Amino acid sequence: DGGITQSPKYLFRKEGQNVTLSCEQNLNHDAMYWYRQDPGQGLRLIYYSQIVNDFQKGDIAEGYSVSREKKESFPLTVTSAQKNPTAFYLCASASGSGGAAEYEQYFGPGTRLTVT
């Protein structure tokens, strides 16, 4: 069954702690993305990666870090420098390799992070 998995579904952390959110895909997609969604708000892009070992900052990268050591995996670390980390975090992937569906993004189920 092809798809994108994110774990855990819910995550609770104390302020000042770093936390890493997992994102794995078995769709053989080249491109992967991290978004943040706050209640009643649209999606905002944090980081994206078009190829292994390369990634770019999105619109709200401050306080976050990523790595892309494998094609299948794109973990996101929410650091203690992120001022308002409580949010719904969504990972997505796209084929990124040409064709009509190159930019169609498919999302994982998301992780709800609560920091107190």
Next chain:
Amino acid sequence: RKEVEQDPGPFNVPEGATVAFNCTYSNSASQSFFWYRQDCRKEPKLLMSVYSSGNEDGRFTAQLNRASQYISLLIRDSKLSDSATYLCVVRIQGAQKLVFGQGTRLTINP
């Protein structure tokens, strides 16, 4: 001005009705267009890509108007299960990232 603008709604329509909503985009270099649906507290799911000639998928029809810089989504014979937030999404030519609108909330009433 926001890159992608949608009427947030909510739109409340009776089951079986036809409903349509538009989305405007500000960058004339926008190249790819999509509609996603997002159920409450769930991830967005691709509903359809929007092609220059317009496209239809069952009860759903999407249109692109480049001259006026908007895309539209028409839902015919609406079902209770169509209740969701509909996200308008645009990609600017040369960019790898998508820009999401804030969504239009739709509720279908029995």
